[in-house]
Amino acid sequence: MAETQRIHPVVDVEAPPTTPLVPHGASVSEKGSPVRRPPPVRRPIPASHAKPPKSSSSCCCKCVCWTISLLLLLTIIVGAAAGVLYLVFQPKPPTYSVDSLKISSLGLNPDMSLYAEFDVKITADNPNKKIGIYYEKGGRLSVWYADAKLCDGSLPEFYQGHQNKTQLHLALTGQTQYGSALMTALQEQQQTGRIPLDLKVDAPVAIKLGRLKLKKVRILGQCLLVVDNLSANNAISIKASNCRFRLKL
Numbered sequence: 001m002a003e004t005q006r007i008h009p010v011v012d013v014e015a016p017p018t019t020p021l022v023p024h025g026a027s028v029s030e031k032g033s034p035v036r037r038p039p040p041v042r043r044p045i046p047a048s049h050a051k052p053p054k055s056s057s058s059c060c061c062k063c064v065c066w067t068i069s070l071l072l073l074l075t076i077i078v079g080a081a082a083g084v085l086y087l088v089f090q091p092k093p094p095t096y097s098v099d100s101l102k103i104s105s106l107g108l109n110p111d112m113s114l115y116a117e118f119d120v121k122i123t124a125d126n127p128n129k130k131i132g133i134y135y136e137k138g139g140r141l142s143v144w145y146a147d148a149k150l151c152d153g154s155l156p157e158f159y160q161g162h163q164n165k166t167q168l169h170l171a172l173t174g175q176t177q178y179g180s181a182l183m184t185a186l187q188e189q190q191q192t193g194r195i196p197l198d199l200k201v202d203a204p205v206a207i208k209l210g211r212l213k214l215k216k217v218r219i220l221g222q223c224l225l226v227v228d229n230l231s232a233n234n235a236i237s238i239k240a241s242n243c244r245f246r247l248k249l
Contacts, residue, residue: 094133094160095125098199098223098241099167103232107183114179116151118143118172120199126160132208133160136216139203141170145196148182150174155203190229194239199223201245221245 104117120141126133139155151174160166176182189195201221207214226240 090129091131092127093245093247094219095127096201096221096223096243096245097123097125098225098238098243099123101197101225101227101236101238103230103234103236106186106230106232108179109175112178112180114150114176114182116143116172116174116176118151120170120172122168122170123165124160124168125165127163129162130210132162134206134208134213135160136204136206139201141172142200143172143174144198144200145182145186148176150176150197155201186230190231193228195227195230197225197227199225218248219245220248 099121100119101121102119104119106116107114109115120143122141135155135158137157139157140152141155142152143150151172153170153172155170156168158166186195199222201219201223203219203221204216205219206216221243222245223241223243225238228237228239230236
């Protein structure tokens with residue numbers, strides 16, 4: 001029986017040594033075996049936190065807050081300045097009194113209108129030590145009975161100094177329609193011996209603080225009088241007098 005002969009591959013001694021295939025990105029050691037490298041580390045990309053756009057309502061709220069804060073600050077400043085001025089100047093309101101009332105003429109005209117001439121003496125008192133008062137042009141004083149104006153006249157322009165009393169002598173004239181009915185009412189009231197009259201004052205003034213002259217304001221006043229008669233050229237007695245005044249900016 002014939003023996004089976006095995007054939008072995010012939011190794012070519014002169015052939016160069018074969019290099020094992022190395023995967024892409026791997027290195028080879030000195031012995032020729034590939035070296036495995038750890039896979040590359042992937043760094044996470046940080047997420048961007050974008051700020052949401054500002055709404056118009058938040059802007060409006062900020063504007064309102066700033067406006068309120070400024071108004072509050074201005075109020076505090078004005079209040080502090082007014083407090084300082086009050087402490088320095090210690091302002092007091094001027095006072096007025098009716099000293100005398102005389103009727104030069106009171107009667108009916110041919111057209112049945114009522115004609116009246118009054119002479120009034122008024123004392124203006126400025127009690128302030130550091131405040132002066134300028135009485136400007138355009139002041140008026142009028143005398144009323146009920147809702148009818150009997151006469152009126154102009155107040156003089158003058159400066160009233162500190163702690164000064166000034167007596168004003170005013171001539172008032174006037175003419176009123178429907179004088180017949182008004183004259184009858186006055187005669188009936190005179191029989192009681194108590195005739196109510198209303199003196200109204202409208203005076204533009206400017207206050208002087210030290211050397212500073214402030215903006216013009218108006219003094220509005222009302223004096224309620226009760227006299228005993230309205231006979232012309234006779235002594236008239238003032239039985240009651242109540243005066244009130246206020247400033248109008």
